[in-house]
Amino acid sequence: MSERPITFFFRGSQQQVENVTPTMTVLQFLREYIQTGKTRQTATKEGCAEGDCGACTVVIGELVNDNLQLRSVNACIQFLPTLDGKALFTVEDLCTLLPKKDGALHPVQQAMVDMHGSQCGFCTPSFIMSLWAM
Numbered sequence: 578m579s580e581r582p583i584t585f586f587f588r589g590s591q592q593q594v595e596n597v598t599p600t601m602t603v604l605q606f607l608r609e610y611i612q613t614g615k616t617r618q619t620a621t622k623e624g625c626a627e628g629d630c631g632a633c634t635v636v637i638g639e640l641v642n643d644n645l646q647l648r649s650v651n652a653c654i655q656f657l658p659t660l661d662g663k664a665l666f667t668v669e670d671l672c673t674l675l676p677k678k679d680g681a682l683h684p685v686q687q688a689m690v691d692m693h694g695s696q697c698g699f700c701t702p703s704f705i706m707s708l709w710a711m
């Protein structure tokens with residue numbers, strides 16, 4: 578178990594997580610640990626669970642020289658304690674990042690729809706997050 582809480586920005590506020598094993602992955606945190614309301618955060622998918630397929634892609638935000646830098650990572654091999662002092666974004670966050678919250682898709686999501694970019698849809702959230710991070 579971690580000796581102090583892991584603190585990071587998540588879903589619009591500071592999140593503190595205590596008493597988790599240091600080897601808990603960000604993917605485990607999202608899909609099995611945290612519940613927002615009564616819902617688990619399952620939009621981020623598990624495919625290979627070993628860092629090869631990218632189905633679990635999320636975005637980590639970090640201040641570097643006072644500038645926010647975003648980078649996409651594979652949540653299945655990213656340990657939760659590495660989020661300390663950073664920000665975690667998943668596909669569920671994109672609609673909340675828009676100026677108006679009328680249910681409109683984020684432009685990246687809308688582009689996927691307009692260009693028929695989704696195939697079976699399983700890993701579409703990961704493509705969206707990789708594009709958004711760029």
Ligand code: FES
Binds near residue numbers: 623626629630632
């Ligand atoms: S589930 Fe395949 S890279 Fe994470």
